[in-house]
Amino acid sequence: MDAAPAPHTAWTFVTSHARVLAAIADDHHVRIRDIAARCRLTERAVQKIIADLEQDGYLSHTRTGRTNTYEIAPGKVLRHPAEAGMGLTVASLLSLLVRDETVRTAQPGDPSHHTTS
Template identity: 80%
Template structure:
């Protein structure tokens, strides 16, 4: 049986759908189990979110043996009327949520000591 992650209290700026999409954008071969752990969701919740994203054309998958390979449509316009009215796309959302490979491998910036 899947362990349920500890609940989060309070509100957040990013929806679970955006978190799942960002996890898939980061690794197109990611397992539902790993998305759930990363996003602090149950596997069942992740499966439902993936189904929502596929039903509305934001995501598709192909079976590769026992695993899936996901493909995101970066040109899809976001659903909320405000973002849709501005023409904001999945690509623009993911540019904020997914760290570039170059950023992941670059050394962390050094902090400057305070000169008080």
């Protein structure tokens, strides 16, 4: 079994819940193990975050065999009163966190392939 990711002790701009949601937005069939590796979280932490997101209606899943397919509620307003008061939605958050499909599938050397420094 893989070792738990090294703990991150400094504060960050993006929460673990947002990171997990962005990982799912990138791949609606992503495995918990892969989310954990991408987000530098334990699998148990990812399971808890997914449960939180499902409980509050931001995420749902269907199970087919051994695979989960996740569905995000893009129109759901963010929870914090500061964002909720402005009507900011999950879609607006994900537009900042998730790579555009054209960038994600572009090959290096392709004019649509962009990288950030």
